[in-house]
Amino acid sequence: MEAKDVCVEIENDEFYSKFLVDTVKPLVGENISVSDQVSRLAQGIEKLSKSLEKQVLAKHNDLLTQASHISDLETTLESVQSQVQGLLRGAEKLKDRVHTPHRALEEQTTMLERVQETCNLLRHAAKMLALWNKLASIKDNPPKEAIILFELNELIGDYDFEGIVLLEEVLKEVEHRKKELLDNSTALLQSSLLNGEKEKLLQCFKVFHNLQCTNEQIRNSVDSILNDLKKEIGNALNVQMVSIEVKKSSSGRVAPGKANIMNAQDFKNKLWDNIDKLFRVEMYNNCTKVIMLQNVVNELHAIGNFRNIAKTFWSDLCTVFSSELEKSPLNVNQSVEIDFPRLLKCFNDLLSKLKCKDLEINRSSLTKWENSFLSKSLGKLLEPVRSMWHLSQVPNMDQIDNAVRIIAEALSISLGDKQLSISLANSVAKCIKQMNVEAEQRLSLDSDVAQIIEPPTSSQQKNADLCNALYYFSSQIRRVLVNMNSMLPQESVQIVQSSLKDVTSLSVLQLFAESIKNSLFIILMTMHDEPDLTRSDDPTGKSLSCSPYMKELQQFVSRCKDIYLSMFSEKAALNECCTTIAKATVERFIQHVCNVQPLSKFGRIKLQIDCKHLETALAPLVSDMSELGDQSRQLKALSLLLEKSPQDIVKSQSEGASLPYSLVMMFLFSYAGPQLIAPHTCAGWNIQKLMQWLDSHKKEKERLDFVAGALQRYQNHVRQNQIATYDEVYPILLQLLEDGRNTLKQEK
Template sequence: MEEKDICLEIENNEILRKYVFENMKVMVDDSTVLTENIKQLTEAINEMNKTIEHQVLAKHNDLLIQASHISDLEVAAQSVNAQMQNFLVYAKKLKDRIHTPYDNLEKKITVLERLQNTCNLLRHSSKILALWDKLEPIKDNPPKEAIILYEITNLIGNNDFRGITLLEDILKEVAQRRKKLLQNSTSLLQTSLLNGDKVKLFQCFKVFHNLQCTQEQIQNTMINIQNELQKEMNNALNVQLVSIEIKKTGSNRVAPGKANIMNIQDFKNKLWENIEKLFKEDIYNGCSKVIMLQNVVNELHTIGNFRNIVKKFWSNLAIIFSSELEKSGSTINQCIEIDFPKLLKCFNDLISRLKYKDLEMKRLYFTKWENSFLSKSLGKLLEPVRTMWHLSQTPTMDQIDNAVRVIAEALSISLGDKQLSISLANSVAKCIKQMNLETEQRLVMESDVAQIIEPPTSSQQKNADLCNALYYFTSQVKRVLVNMSTTLPSESVQIVESSLKDTSSLQILQLFAESIKNSLHIILLTMHDEPDFTRSDDPTGKALSCSPYMKELQQFVSRCKDIYLVMFNEKSAVNECCINIAKNCIEKFIEHVCNVRPLSKFGRVKLQIDCKHLETALSPLIGDTVELDDYYRQLKALHMLLEKTPQDIAKSQAEGASLSYSLVMMFLFSFGGQQLVSPHSCAGWNIQKLMQWLDAHQNEKERLEFVAGALQRYQTYVRQNQIVSYDEVYPILLQLLEDGRKLLKS
C-alpha cells in the first residue's frame, strides 16, 4: 500500500481519525467496542510499519548519501569548535592587556584626585588664614567684616576641613562672628526703621549686601511689619474689643429707651475712630518704614528684584486689610458698607501723607463693600423720589428740596475720590431719570390738553404744575452742580448734566405751540378776504392803520402768552417755544402775502403797515428780534418788496435777497393780468390747499417747478389764443426762474 493510501484510509476511518487528528480521549464503556478499536489501531500500525519499510527500500541510496553528509557536517562542527576555543584564549589575553592599564590608570586618578583635594584644602586653608588675619583689625567696621566673612564662607563651601586642627577653632569663630554680625545688623535695622535713622540703615544694608542676604532680610522685614499691622488691624476691627472700649468710656449711660440706639451709634463712632487711628498711626508708620527701606536700597544701586518693594507691600497691605474685614463679622461689615467713603478717605489721606509716586487704593480687594455702598446709595437716592409721588399728586417744593438735599449729600461724600464720584454721579443720573419718568407717567394727554379757547382746564393746570415741579427739581440740581463745580470731577458733572437734558417742559409746551400755530394760520388765512387789498384809490397822504386780521392776531398772541404760556416757570423752554411760534407765524405771513391776489397799490401799502405791526404783535413772544435770525430779515425784505416795481424786484433779487426765488415769483403774479393765473389757481387749489402744499414741500426746486408749471400754462394759453404780446411781468418771471435754477445748480 502506498503512502497516500494509508493516509487516506486513516482520514476516512472514523475511529482512527479521532485518535490521530482530533487529539481527544475516546471514552468507551463497552468492552467489545474497545477490543474492536484496539484491533483497528493494531492493523493501522502494522500497515504504517510496512509503508515505512517500503519507503526505506525504495530510497535507500538517498538515505546513504544523507548519512555520509552527516559525517562531513560533524567534521566541520569540530573544526569550528576548535577555532572558537582559540578565539576565547585570545579574547582572555586581550582582556588582560586592557584591564591592567585601566586599573593602573584608575589608581593614579584616585591618587590625583586626593592630591588635588589636598591642594585645594591647603590653598583654601591658606586663604582662610590670610583672611582671618585681616578680620581682626576691622572688628569695628561691619561692612568690611561682612565682606571678609562672606569670602571665608565661600572658601569653606562644601569642603571637609575635619582633621585640620589649625582651622577648627577658626571655622567655629567665623560661624559665630557671621551669626553675631547678622543678628546685630538685623537688630540695628529694626531700630533704624523705628527711629528713622537713614545712616545706620545704610550701614545695615551694606552688611546685608556684602553677606549676599539682602533679599532675605527685606522679605523678613516686610513680613514682620505686615504681621504687626495685621495684629493692629485685628484689634481695630474686633467687635468685642470695640465694645469693651465703649463700656470703659461710659458713653452708653443714657436713658433706657434710647440705650440700643446710642450703643449702635457709639459703636460706629468708636469703630471709625479705631480705623482712622489705625491709618494715621500704625499703617502710616509701617508704610513709612517700607518707603525708607525702598529709598535706601535704591540709593545703594543694588541689583536684583528690589525696585518694587513698596508696591508689593502696598498690595499685600490691601489684601491683609480686606481679609481682616471679611473675618470681622457682619456688624463691622455693615458699618464699612454704610460709610465706605470714610474708608476711601482714610486710604486717600494716607497716600497724600506718604507722598510716594504710583500709590493708589487697590479697589479690586474692596469691590464687595463698594458695590454694597453704591447699591444702598442708589436706594437712598430713589427713596425720596418715589415717596413724593406716592399719592400720585404733584410734589411740593419741600419734597423736591429733600430729594435735592440727598443728591447733594451723595455727590459731596464722594469728594476726594474720582472713581467713587463718577459711580455716584451715575446713581444720581438714575435718580433724575426716575424723576423724569414719574413726571411723564402722570402727564395728562386728553383731547382738551392743548385747547386755547377757554380758560386753562384742570388737566392743563396739572400738566403745568408737573412741568414746574420737574423744572424746579432740575434747576436745584443744576444749582448744586454749580456750587460743587470746583470740587467735583468734570466727568461727574458731565454725567449729571447729560441726564438733565431730558428733563424739560417742551413736551407739553409743544402741544400748546401747535394749537397756537394752527390758530394763527386760521387768522392769517382771513388776510385774503380783506377788501382794502383791492382798493384802487391812492393811499398817499392817508393815515392808515393795520388790517383787522392783524389786530386779531395781536390780541390772540397776547392772550395766549398771558393765559397759557405764563403757567410754565421754565423760562428757557417757554422762550424756545415762543421763538418757534414767532418764526412759524412770520413764515406763514410771508407765504400768504406773496399769494394775495388781486392786490392793488393800496393793498401793498396796507401790507407794509401789517409787516410793521406783526413785529409788535409778536413782541409778547420774543424779547429780542435777533433771536428770529433769518426770519426777521425775511420780514424786512418783504416790507421792502411791497414798495418796489417788478423790475426793481428782479434787480434786487439778482443782487442777492433774503426771500427765496419761488416766493418772489409768486408775489410777482399779483402784478400780472387775469390771464396770468397764479400757480395754485392753475392747479385748481384754494389758498388753504396751497399752504398745505408749501408745508409739505420745503424744497426750493420743487417750488420753482410748481411756479414754472403756471408759466408754461400761460405760454400755451397765449399761443393757442394767438395773443400778440405777453404780459409785461412774464419775461421778468422767466428770468427769475432761470436765475433761481442756476442758483440751485451752483
C-alpha cells in the same frame, strides 16, 4: 489524477471539508453511519497516498540532489564553526592587551584627581586663613566685614573641610561672626526704621547686600510691620474692647442700681475714634517706615531692583484691613457700611500725608462695603422722591427741598474720593430719572390738554404744576452743582447735568405750541380773503393801518402768552417754545404773502405794513426778532421785496438776498397776466393744499421743480395757441430758475 486535482476534490467535498478546519466537531450526529464515515476517510487517505507516491516518483531525482546538498552544507557549517572559535580566542587576547594599560591609566588619573583636590583644598584653606586674618584686623566697618564673611562663606561652601583640625575653630568663628553681624544689622534696621535714621539704614542695607540677603531682610521687615499692623487693626475693630472703653468713659453717668448699657451712638463714636487713630498714628507710622525703606533701597542702585516694596506693602495692607473688617462683628460692619465715605477719607488722608505717588486705594478689597453703602444711599435718595408723589398729588416746594437736600448731602459726603463721587453721581442720576418718570406718569393726556379756546382746564393746570415742580427740582439741583462745582470732579458734574437734560417742560409746551401754531396758520389763511389786497386805487398819501387778520393774530398771540404759556416757570423751555411758534409763524406768513393772487399795488403796500406789524404781534413771544435768525432776515427781505419791480427783484437776488428763489418766483406770478398761472393754481390746488405741500417738501430743489412745471405748461400753452409774445414776467422767472439751480449746484 493530478495531485492538484486530488486536493481540490477533497477541499470541495462536503464530508472531507469538515476535517480541514482547525477544530473538528464530532460527526456522530451526521446522517452517515460511523462505518461509512470510516470507509470514506480510508478512501480519502488512500487517494492522498497514491498522489504522494506519484509525486515522489515524478521528482525523485530532485529529492536525491537536495539530500546530497544537505551533507555538503553540514561540512561547511563545521568549517565556519572552527573559524569562529579561533576568532573568539584572538578577541580575548586583544581584550587583555587593551584592559591592562586602561586600568593602570585609570588608577593614575584617580591619584591625580586626589592630588589636585588636595591642592585646591590647601589653596582654599590658605585663602580662608588669609581672609580670617584680614577679618580680625577690621573694626567698626560692618559693610567691609560683610564682604569678607560672604567670601569666607562661599569658600566654605565649595569644599567639605570636616576633619581638618586647623580650620575647625575658624569655621566656627566665621559662622558666629556672620550670625552676630546679621543680628546686629537686623536690630539696627528695626531701630533705624523706628527712629527714622536714614544713614544707619543705608549701612544696614550695604551689609545685607554684601551678605547677599537683601531680599530676605526686606521681606522679613515688611512682613513684621504688616503683622504688627494686623494686630493693631484687629484691636481697633474689636467690639469687646470698644465696648469696654465706652463703658469706662460713660461709667460716670450711669444711674445707681442700673446696668451699664452701652449706647449705640457712643459705640459708633468710639469705634470711629479707634479707626481714625489707627490710620492717623499706627498705619501712618508704619507706612512711613516702609516708604523710608523704599527710598533707601532706591538710593542704593547696586543692590538690585526693589521698586515695588511700598506698593506691594500697601496692597497687602488694604487686603489685611479688609480681611480683619470681614471678621468683625455685625455692628462693626454695619457702622462701616453706613459711614463708608469716612473710611475712604481715612485712606485718602493717609495717602495724602504719606505723599507717595505710587500708592492708591485697593478698591477691590473694599467692594463689599462700598456696594452696600451705595445701595443704601440709592434707597435713601429714592425714598423722598417716591414719598412726595403719594396719592398722585403734585409735590410742594418743601418736599422737593427735602429731596434736593438729601441729594446735596450725598454729593458732599463723597468730596474726598473721586470714584465714590462718580458712583454717587450715578445714584443721583437715577434719583432724577425716577423723579422725571413719576411726573411723566401723572401728566394728563386727555383730549383737552392742548385746547386754547377756553380758560385753562384742571388737566392743563395740573400739567403746568407738574412741569413747574420738575423745573424747581432741576433748578435747585443745578444750584447745588454750581455751589459745589469747584469741589466735585468734573465727571460727577457731567453725569448729573446729563441726567437733568431729560427734566424739562418742553414736551407739554410743545402740545401748546402745536395748537397755537395751527390756530395762527388758520388766521394767516384769511389773508387771501382781504379785499384791500386787490384794490386798484393809488395808496399814495393815504394813512394805512395793518390788515384785520394781523390785528386778530396780534390779539391771539397776546392772549395765548398771558393765559396759557404764562402757567410755566421754566424760562429756557418757554423761550424755546415761543421761538418755535414765532419762527413757524414768520415762515408761514412769508409763504402766504408770496402766493397771494391777485395782488395789486395797494395790496403790496398793505402787506408791507403787515410785515412791520407782524414783529409787534410776535413781541409777546420774542422780545428781539433777531433771535429768529433766518426767519427774521427773510421777513425784512420780504418787506423790501414788496416795494421792488420784477427787474429789481432779479438784481437783488443775484446780489445775495435772503429769500429762497422758489418763494421769490411764486411771488412774481402776482405780476403776470392771466395766461401765466401760478404753480398751485396750475396744479388745481387751493391755498391750503399748497401750504400742506410746502410743509412736506422743504428742499429747495423740489420747490424749484414745482415752479418749473408751471413755466413749462405756460410755454406749451403759448406754442399750442401760437401766441406771438411771452408774458413780460416769464423771462424773469426763467432767469431766476436758472440762477436758483446754479446756486444749488454751488452749495453742493
